[in-house]
Amino acid sequence: MRAVLRWVAIGAGLVMMATAALGMAAYRKFSGNIRTDQATERVLAAAERAGERPRALVPQARNILVLGATAGRKKPDGSRADAAVLLHLSADRGRAAAVGVPGGLMVSAPSCPRPDGGGTSPAAYEPFGAAFAHGGAACSIRAFERLSGIRVDHHLVVDDVPGFAGGRRDLLRTLAQEARGGSLTHPARLYGVLDTATSSITADPGLSSLPALYELAGRLRKVPADRLVVTDLPAAPEPGAPGAATPAGRLLAALRADRPLTAGVRARPDDQPKR
Template identity: 35%
Template sequence: MALTGCGVAAWAVYEKLSNNIQSEDVGQALGDDRPAVPQANAAGERPLNILVIGSDSRAGTNKRLGGGREDGERSDTTILLHIAADRKSAVALSFPRDILVDIPSCKRPDGTKTWPERKQMFNRAFTYGGSACTIKTVEQLTDVRIDHHVVVDFQGFVNVVDALGGVPIYLPRAVDDKTGNIRLPAGCHLVKGKEALDYVRLRHDESIGGNGGDLGRIQRQQAFLSAMVQRVKSTGVLLNPTRLYAVLDAATKSLKTDPGLSSLGDLMALATSLRDLDTRD
């Protein structure tokens, strides 16, 4: 009876975490005119391309975190994660949000279509047609087929960082960004909550390469994501059921994904396949 009770409890936890995840199927909106599926290697394995999109929506509690008065939403951060077929290496390519690109015709949520746009800021694709339009734009730019996508908003990012107990960063110089409203002395810090969000969104403090553009910010974001993974590995999260549940609960509540990653089982299978991935670089 005890074993049966444990099994029921475990299934209840699995179902709760899976139900946290929002699923969006953009397959129809993407259409058939897409890059080819890459060839498998000798072992039958294919590389995997995941597009991670950070939304700047101010809906709900995001307004308090993001500030400003912007309506709608744009892609504040977009990272194409290319994972090798053998799952032992990965490359992250970030797209500057203000880079000028050609945006293809996209289907809006109401079913109507946009006209193709030339020389528009990259982050506008998300405004025009959500995840599908951002995927179409990236595929047009790179000729790389996107297998999965993940969308996270400000509140979701903060929730995951806080569930980890913060993320360590190192500042070679003090930061005093009046535009982003973040001030930190030089040295090591464990950033949490809004402070962590402000740090990864920082663009204007010249002391650490912020000149109003995205290149310095991109470097910090990729380093921060790597630090988050190292935090999970180094703090015993995976061996502590209580902490692991807290992190998984925060992470799953934060995600909007395609159906292929919309259950805890899908995410755990992906995580397991990446167990040999080196995140130090």
């Protein structure tokens, strides 16, 4: 989860800085690499018209669901990888929270159009990660909104990064080395790295450009370290829907109301703000 958060917070800034050194043609190329997820927008718009999406209790706050390409995929030990990270920015932009959503968390997923156009997936009570496998980002968003009552304002899907043994972490390290101090040390190498980085991102129309991602990265970097909380929702299902009396219910209620995630409302009492 922290790796995904670092990718959003650091990667966009490095891409913009390095792209500036390569020039306007590179900027247009790399911005064009970012895929715009119009299909998910259509599904969410239809759900909105049907009254099936939650309303935002604090409209100025922002909730961004960051999905990995390995969302919910089973690991060798049989457990599921984290399916998503909910990135919450407070209305005053002075606080942020990154909440991991485990792939094994049981949710009530709605019927969703299949990404390949092959009909629709049936509504099911299933692991959260399976919603992405069956219906892509739209199904993940709708399942999460049903579970949490939190309206998702934006979403990002970050693919695996080919050609880098350490995945996103290795890619970030290479970007930092190539773009250090705004200098351009190996143009051909940097061009290839940036081409790979931007090609790994799919986003809703509000985030599918370099300036939009750079603005998001800037907001994250301005949040004081002691006001950024990193935590997880419990993977084990709780009796019934998450209510205010459960740890998950307290955490989700705080996010809906844009309240600070103090120790008393976090899913795990031992979670601490990211230092």
